[in-house]
Amino acid sequence: MRVYGMPDFGPRYVSPQEIMEANNAYAAENRKIFNDLGVFALNMMGSPGSGKTKLLETMLPLLQQRIRVAVIEGDLATAKDARRIAGCGVSVVQINTGGEGHLDAQMINRVLSGFYLEDIDMLIIENVGSLISPASFDLGADRRMVVMSIAEGEDKPSKYPTAFLYSHMAVLNKIDLLNVLDIDLDIMQKDIAEINPEINVFATCCRHGEVLGVDALADHLVSLVKDKIRNRE
Ligand SMILES: Nc1nc2c(ncn2[C@@H]2O[C@H](COP(=O)(O)OP(=O)(O)O)[C@@H](O)[C@H]2O)c(=O)[nH]1
Ligand SMILES: [Mg+2]
Numbered sequence: 001m002r003v004y005g006m007p008d009f010g011p012r013y014v015s016p017q018e019i020m021e022a023n024n025a026y027a028a029e030n031r032k033i034f035n036d037l038g039v040f041a042l043n044m045m046g047s048p049g050s051g052k053t054k055l056l057e058t059m060l061p062l063l064q065q066r067i068r069v070a071v072i073e074g075d076l077a078t079a080k081d082a083r084r085i086a087g088c089g090v091s092v093v094q095i096n097t098g099g100e101g102h103l104d105a106q107m108i109n110r111v112l113s114g115f116y117l118e119d120i121d122m123l124i125i126e127n128v129g130s131l132i133s134p135a136s137f138d139l140g141a142d143r144r145m146v147v148m149s150i151a152e153g154e155d156k157p158s159k160y161p162t163a164f165l166y167s168h169m170a171v172l173n174k175i176d177l178l179n180v181l182d183i184d185l186d187i188m189q190k191d192i193a194e195i196n197p198e199i200n201v202f203a204t205c206c207r208h209g210e211v212l213g214v215d216a217l218a219d220h221l222v223s224l225v226k227d228k229i230r231n232r233e
Contacts, residue, residue: 023137026105030140033112038232040225041123043139045163046147048129051173051206053081055147058206060088062218067121067225072111074103074128091115102133105140122225131160145169150183158191169200175212176205
């Protein structure tokens, strides 16, 4: 919900609950559209620079061999990420939020008509780069995934637990940097398991020529998408 200008009868207070209720109504509508059309939606979150777009660029060719994928890109400004994804031959819509640090369900709802959803098995939504507010806004996706670069520091999952608490998958990216950083991957994994014992953790490297772990993540995602397709039949 947005309040443009001030109504005649004076300022109106829009409570956080009202904002969340309005968001949840759109999220429910999105979920219904995804379920009616058999589209598996993934809400992908993580800090700026954690490697979300790079992970997509690396993983999309593996996914496209087995399922039909489209992407929504969220950023404050520019269509740079959408251009990168379009380079993989995938349908993509870029949403620029201006100042907002997250995508909300209404923004997703507004761009869904830009896709031929009947011809898509999976819609991946790369959220605005942040470990904080994206985790609070349900988009109506089937699953949530948080991507963190190990270079962000091993203490970050415990300092920013919300995204890990609400995600089904966590990706620890840039493991090629283990050689040059004083990072203990075990501490990160232990902290994540403490925040959310159910979460599936994947360690990846997306660096050209050194790709690691992306095939295991792609396999996991394809099996989730195929489960949804099977349950619908
Ligand atoms: N060394 C290394 N660099 C990576 C890896 N994954 C991504 N990067 C780099 O990290 C930077 C940020 O990646 P980007 O995909 O734009 O991050 P996003 O903001 O989360 O979408 C880019 O320069 C990527 O090439 C990785 O696994 N290893
Ligand atoms: Mg990006």
